[in-house]
Amino acid sequence: MILTSFFAHGILKKIDNWSSESLSLAMDMSDxxxxxxxxxxxxxxxxxxxxxxxxxxxxxxxxxxxxxxxxxxxxxxxxxxxxxxxxxxxxxxxxxxxxxxxxxxxxxxxxxxxxxxxxxxxxxxxxxxxxxxxxxxxxxxxxxxxxxxDASRENPNVEGWPLTKVAVFLVDSKNEKCLLLFNSITQGVWSVIEKDLEVLRQSSDGTTETKQVDKKRRVIRKPSIADSKINLAGFLQLAYSAVKELTGMLFSVHKTMEYASVIQGVTQADLIVLEDGVAYSVNKEKEATRFYIMQCTKPVNDDAIQVSINDVMNSLQGPLFEKSSGRWTVTPVVEHFHVLPYAGILSEWMHK
Known part of the structure; x- marks a missing residue:
């Protein structure tokens, strides 16, 4: 009788545990x-x-x-x-x-x-x-x-993928604010400075040269990550060029698009590479991006580099959706879609 009671108690305890686990899972799924x-x-x-x-x-x-x-x-x-x-x-x-x-x-x-x-x-x-x-x-x-x-993996395996773009996360001299562009690639989304590349080739005198090719022409070869060591100078020059081109034009980084700012005269001497790495592309299948975090040492208009880096980092984590008044809506993570591929590199840099 005691054994039966003990056995029954054990079964009930297991059922209770299973119920608690099921309830917990149901609650998790409801989120x-x-x-x-x-x-x-x-x-x-x-x-x-x-x-x-x-x-x-x-x-x-x-x-x-x-x-x-x-x-x-x-x-x-x-x-x-x-x-x-x-x-x-x-x-x-x-x-x-x-x-x-x-x-x-x-x-x-x-x-x-x-x-x-x-x-x-x-x-x-x-x-x-x-x-x-x-x-x-x-x-x-x-x-x-x-x-x-592959959403089942922690991170995509980009080994062997061709590098087809450079991207730059430009920060101010105090590492407090950054330059992000709104509506530049996709409407309703923030993005970093980006520049496509088609061919990086080794010039005849042994120096690395970046060459962009008309998209109408057939691209013979794209540099892969395995080639990156010999092409580092070329990628970096293209990144400098991307920053110089953008900061030499009239552009807006304010979300409401109410005003525009100009950063004039930024040269390579005004830029310091703080971090670099390789990230996957969300634009093309099995392609990668050479990513740089650059600091602009030249004083600029606060309106030009105005986005808080801490705010950006907070917007790169957490769920994409939240429920309010019974309705699901997007969170700021969605608005940073084009920055998400670089979240890992940015996080490592922030924690150094």
Whole structure:
């Protein structure tokens, strides 16, 4: 009798533990933004501002409208398929078909931006160039990128990926503020200074030379990470060039776009490299970026380099969505989509 009672007590205790674990898991899952709500919130943030105030299923978007919306949808897919799922790996990966169908359900006017999905009698995709719309090509491309980045891994393995871009995180002389650009690449998103490169080649006299090639010409070779040691000088010169070009122009870094500032006369002598590294690209599949943290020692207008570095770092961590009044909305992490690839390098630099 005592043994039976003890056994029953043990079973009840296990059941109680299982119930507690299940309840804890359920509570944890309740804090996770579901797939449909996540995509809806991202579409509202990125795509809604690009759509006409009064739109219908009969609208025929212009080429420029199609391109603008496609660029925004690219961010939506990467933020959900990679970043949101990296934090919540139980969520489903949205492929081409599933994302297109969900997007149209949530935003019916997006049907006008689709082509292949509207042709019910076509079952096979054998000619993507002609069968897909601009947005569908973008969706397929973004799905491929997110698969390669792999949300199940802590960090993507970029070994052997070609370096196709340099990026610069420019900070002031006190390491308190930084320069970020708003709406520069994607509407509603902050980004660092970036410059594409096509070819880094070894010049005949043995010095490393950076050469950018017209995109209409065929690129024969792109430098890989394995080549980076011999190309460091070329990458660095391109980074200096990117900073000089940007700071020599009239530009705005204020989120409300109410005013603009100019940093004039910044030269290579005014810049100090504080940190560098290699990061993955969210723009192209299996491509990498040479990233630099540079300090501008020259006094500049406070309006030009005005974003608090601490605020940026806080915006690179935490969930992408928060629930308020029963509705899921995006957090500042989403607004820093183009800075997220460099979060690890920035964090290491901050903790030195």
């Amino acid at each position: 996770v933004c579901p797939t449909e709500d996540a995509v809806r919130a991202l579409l509202e943030h990125f795509v809604d501002p690009m759509l006409p105030a009064k739109s219908s299923l009969l609208d025929n978007p212009s080429q420029s409208q199609r391109q603008a919306v496609a660029k925004q949808v690219h961010a939506v897919l990467l933020l959900y398929n990679y970043y949101h799922r990296k934090q919540n790996r139980a969520l489903e990966h949205l492929g081409f078909d599933s994302f297109c169908k969900l997007a149209v359900i949530l935003k019916p006017t997006l049907l006008g931006h689709l082509k292949f999905m509207q042709i019910s009698n076509v079952k096979e995709l054998d000619d993507p160039e002609n069968q897909l719309s601009i947005m569908e090509k973008t969706i397929m491309h973004a799905c491929d990128i997110s698969k390669v980045l």
